Each structure stands twice: as structure tokens, then as C-alpha cells.
Amino acid sequence: MVNSLLNVLWAQYLKIHRAQIRHFMQYPFETQWQQLDSILQKSMETEWGKRYAFGEIKSASMWRERLPVQDYELIKQDIFRMMAGEKDVLWHGRCKYFAKSSGTTSDKSKFIPVTEENYEESHLKGAWRSVALMYENLEDPRVVEGKTMVIVGSSSKDLPGFEGSIVGDVSAVILQRTSLVAQQRLFPTMHVALMSDFEKKLEIMAHSSIDEDIRMIAGSPTWALVLLKKVLEITGKNNILEVWPQIQIFVHGAVYFEPYRAAFRELFPSPKFAYQETYNASEGYFAVQSDYAHQDMLLILDNSIFYEFIPMEEWDKEFPQTIGLESVKINQNYALVITTNSGLYRYKIGDTIQFTCLNPFRIKISGRTKQFINVFGEELMVADTDKAICKVCEKFNLKLVDYSVAPIFQQMNQKGAHEWLIEFEDCTVSKDLLERELDEVLKSINSDYEAKRTGDLAMQQLKINIASQGTFYRWLKSKNKLAAQTKIPRLANHRDYINEMLQYI
Numbered sequence: 001m002v003n004s005l006l007n008v009l010w011a012q013y014l015k016i017h018r019a020q021i022r023h024f025m026q027y028p029f030e031t032q033w034q035q036l037d038s039i040l041q042k043s044m045e046t047e048w049g050k051r052y053a054f055g056e057i058k059s060a061s062m063w064r065e066r067l068p069v070q071d072y073e074l075i076k077q078d079i080f081r082m083m084a085g086e087k088d089v090l091w092h093g094r095c096k097y098f099a100k101s102s103g104t105t106s107d108k109s110k111f112i113p114v115t116e117e118n119y120e121e122s123h124l125k126g127a128w129r130s131v132a133l134m135y136e137n138l139e140d141p142r143v144v145e146g147k148t149m150v151i152v153g154s155s156s157k158d159l160p161g162f163e164g165s166i167v168g169d170v171s172a173v174i175l176q177r178t179s180l181v182a183q184q185r186l187f188p189t190m191h192v193a194l195m196s197d198f199e200k201k202l203e204i205m206a207h208s209s210i211d212e213d214i215r216m217i218a219g220s221p222t223w224a225l226v227l228l229k230k231v232l233e234i235t236g237k238n239n240i241l242e243v244w245p246q247i248q249i250f251v252h253g254a255v256y257f258e259p260y261r262a263a264f265r266e267l268f269p270s271p272k273f274a275y276q277e278t279y280n281a282s283e284g285y286f287a288v289q290s291d292y293a294h295q296d297m298l299l300i301l302d303n304s305i306f307y308e309f310i311p312m313e314e315w316d317k318e319f320p321q322t323i324g325l326e327s328v329k330i331n332q333n334y335a336l337v338i339t340t341n342s343g344l345y346r347y348k349i350g351d352t353i354q355f356t357c358l359n360p361f362r363i364k365i366s367g368r369t370k371q372f373i374n375v376f377g378e379e380l381m382v383a384d385t386d387k388a389i390c391k392v393c394e395k396f397n398l399k400l401v402d403y404s405v406a407p408i409f410q411q412m413n414q415k416g417a418h419e420w421l422i423e424f425e426d427c428t429v430s431k432d433l434l435e436r437e438l439d440e441v442l443k444s445i446n447s448d449y450e451a452k453r454t455g456d457l458a459m460q461q462l463k464i465n466i467a468s469q470g471t472f473y474r475w476l477k478s479k480n481k482l483a484a485q486t487k488i489p490r491l492a493n494h495r496d497y498i499n500e501m502l503q504y505i
Helices: 002-026 028-042 047-051 060-066 072-083 116-137 170-176 198-208 221-235 258-267 382-396 431-445 447-456 471-478 496-504
Strands: 097-101 110-113 147-150 155-159 162-168 214-218 249-252 274-281 284-288 297-299 305-311 334-340 347-358 361-368 400-408 417-424 463-466
Touching (some): 002 028, 002 116, 028 060, 028 305, 028 334, 060 305, 072 097, 072 110, 072 162, 116 274, 116 284, 155 170, 198 221, 221 249, 221 258, 221 400, 258 382, 274 297, 284 334, 361 382, 382 400, 382 431, 400 471, 400 496, 417 471, 417 496, 431 447, 431 463, 471 496
Parallel strands (some): 097 162, 147 214, 214 249, 249 274, 417 463
Antiparallel strands (some): 097 110, 297 361, 334 347, 400 417
């Protein structure tokens, strides 16, 4: 009875967020300028605010003229100063929380400030937007009546030289700031959720979750599958609905979901079970799937983030030109540039997106500016390979675990090609057939790839290595990269990753 009343009150409160969503959808450009103006006003007295005279800026065009596009290398020394306790550097006051981010499994880490304002006005507000839209899409939403299982990373504090600062995965940084009231609706306990030993954490979560009333799961599809399979092994059940009959939704992000959908349908064999994609990065909460019938996301415009976009032809330039929302086009690749209330100004985060709709502004993630292959002029993006492997899995009823692609470079007696390393749950199809089919699908998706493959003149047919079960897991473990938000590098213009992975095949 108490839980039902709570659900009613919860649903009423979410109406406020739905009204705010409708407002920024109706007034996108005005809302975006309000975000930028507010950020500049609050950061005028910082070192960067004084250096670039933030108080003088009266328009988005002035902002683009005043400050060049930044990347992490240009601001990392100032971030290190913030981590050491200095105030008023990039943002006003002291920032104590920093999200450790690499984007891939590279040994090189980035540390992104998560200020109080950034947590409350971007990450937390984005989460509320997600739940508000969830309650619009679910037939009979009762998520709050039970618990939400969260699969998060870990954090550490008082690192040498950075005493007083807390550093970790953005999921862990956010969880630590969750109110005690909200924590009562989350699983597992804070102690378990933040454990640094990820393998042990998953094991404990699997065993201790069996008797819980789980209504929602939030996390990366890759690690959620690992955890849910452990639950089935322990319980002996056929699917997860037999373990948690009231569960309603899986909220996911970080990787393209479609290749995993078949595996999740077996785990949750109900047409009413829902899936929601979110775009919640270390730098902020950018977008959320607002209509479960369509696989794109609504760009959140009132979350203290000002967006700019770099057209593909500008990506490699030292001083790339950006455009605003008013100039974007559908189905074009753009590198995302953001200004936030964590002190990131005209910051290039490395993600690429495409707009699927301009009224309202809806997007899909197309890849990373550093994750593509263009050795032979094929301009292959992660969105292309994700779509291709998804179609092949669908045709042959295969379940994907993960994959990575690298070029085979041309030699005097050998033409170039692409080499794939793919791990399936169980592969019953011959490698030759998979190679032919995947190659044909890629041709149909990417005209540049098709042109380079014509007559085998520039490129030969792709090559596939079928990985044994656990290959990518073993590689991640060897690099000490087992974590909630670690992603396998899908594409690379070099062979460093794939040469390492092939040792674990």
C-alpha cells in the first residue's frame, strides 16, 4: 500500500519534468542560449572567465569567435590543479569530484570535473528526464515500487598529490552523491556497488539479488549480460522474468544495443519488457530515448550544456569551425563540442553523432572521432560496423558478445583489407559464409567501402577471426580494465589493439 502511494506521488512529480521537456522542445534555440549565458555568468570570475572576458559575450557567435575549440590536452594541467585543490580555475570554487574516463581501454585516462552544479543540473536532471519519459512509455509503470539494480564502477580518494579529491567512474561519482532516500530504492548496497574488484562485485550482486524485488536494471549491455547469466546459473531458472516477475525495463548506454537485443529477448521473453537508451557521459547527460518505438534519442537542451557541432570535413583541422543547432542537417556525422557548468568550454569530447530529426532535435551516436578506419578511403564509422554485424547476426540467428576491427595494410604482394575479431555466444555458421555476408552488407551500407571493394582493386574481402568464449574478457583483465564503463575499441586505424587481442583468442 505504501509503495503504491509512493508510485502515485512519484508519477505526479514527474509531470513537472515532462512540462519542462515540452518547453525546450518548443523553444530549442532560446533554451540553448539561456544555458550558455548562465554558464558564462557563473564563471566570469574564474581564471578562464577573466582570461577570455566571459562577461562581454552577448551571443553564441561571439562565443565561437572568442575561444578556440579545446581538447583534453589543452586543459589537463588546469584540471590537475583543480584536483590538487585550487579554486576558481575552470569553475568557481573547489571541485572535489572527478570522473575518470578513457572512452576506450587505452592506458591513458582523462579526469573530467563533476562540479556540484554539473551533478545537479546535468547528471541528476538527465536522470529525472529519463524516468519522466519512462513513465510516459511504460504501460503501467511501477518501477519505484521495487528496486533498481545499478551496475557501476568504483572510485578512490586522496590520491598522491590530489588529497581531498574523489576520482572514479562517472557512475560511481554520481552514486556517491545520491540522497539517502533514493539509495533505499537502489540495489546493491553502496558498499558493494563501489567495490573495486569488479569480478567479486558481480558475483556478490548475482547471489544477493535473487530475493530482491528488482523492477529496473541500469548499466552497460555487455556487463549486464554477464551478471544476468550468473543469476540464471545460480537459480537454475530459464529466464530473468522467473527470478524477478515484476521487472519492467533495462536502461542502457555506452554501446550500440541492437546486436545484443536477441540475447536480451531470451532473458526477458515478454513483449511488455522495455528498453531505454541514454547518452550519459562523464561530461554530462546529453540525451535519452523518448519514444521506445524509435531507436534514437531526444537531445536534452536545458541541462546546463551548450552544444556545438563540427562537420566531418573540419575534424582534422587545427582550428575547426563549428555550427549551432540552427545549421545542422539530418544524417550527417558531426563531432560533438560542449560547454558545461563543470568548466569545459568549447570542449571536444570525441563522440560523433547524427541527427535523425530536427523538430524536436533527436540524435543517434555514430562513433568516436578516433574510432574509424580510413586507411583506403573507405571512411568506415562505428555506426556502419554496428549496423552490419547486427544484420548478419539477425540473418543467421547469432548472439554477439563483442567485436573489434582493424586494417590489414597493403604490402608489395598483398592488397589491403579489414580484419575482424568477433566473439559470439555460439557460432554455427562457417567463417567463409560470414565473411562473404558481412562484406556484402558493409557494401550496401557504406558506398565508400563499396567503391574501394569494387573488383578487389583497392581492398580485398574482409577477414574474420572467430574468438573463443571469454576472449575480450581475458584481454580486458590482462590490462586491468574490468570495469562497469569500459568499452572494447570497435574500430582503429592501427593494429595495436587487435594484435594484443589475438593473443587471447
